[in-house]
Amino acid sequence: MAAHAARGMRVLMVAFFLPLFAAASVGFGVWAAHSGEHDSPSGGSLWWLCSICGLLVLVGLIDLVALRRRRRRERLVARSQPGFDAR
Structure with a gap:
């Protein structure tokens, strides 16, 4: 649960900074x-x-790419779980 909250904060920080x-x-x-x-x-x-x-812009871009990859990977894993309803 805490990891998701930290990820949201990272997205907000990247979007601002x-x-x-x-x-x-x-x-x-x-x-x-x-x-x-x-x-x-x-x-x-x-x-x-x-x-x-x-350099800080580059670090932010790398972090943003990492966050998007992780989100995409988690969505794919969630869809492969039994009982997933795609409605």
Whole structure:
């Protein structure tokens, strides 16, 4: 029972944070591209932030794929159980 509740929370977190970190990654990338040599924060710092946010987007996508696979697998197992009514 608790595993299903945690899975629902993971889906909500991915749905919220994936677009947030994707937008942050794009924003930091654009900011870094337009930053000058003497600007603060430096372009290098902004590129690091862009990369970290991009990595978090990748982790979120991998988690989302894993959640969808698990859900699909559980549906297939439930359908193969005796007494399953597909109505």
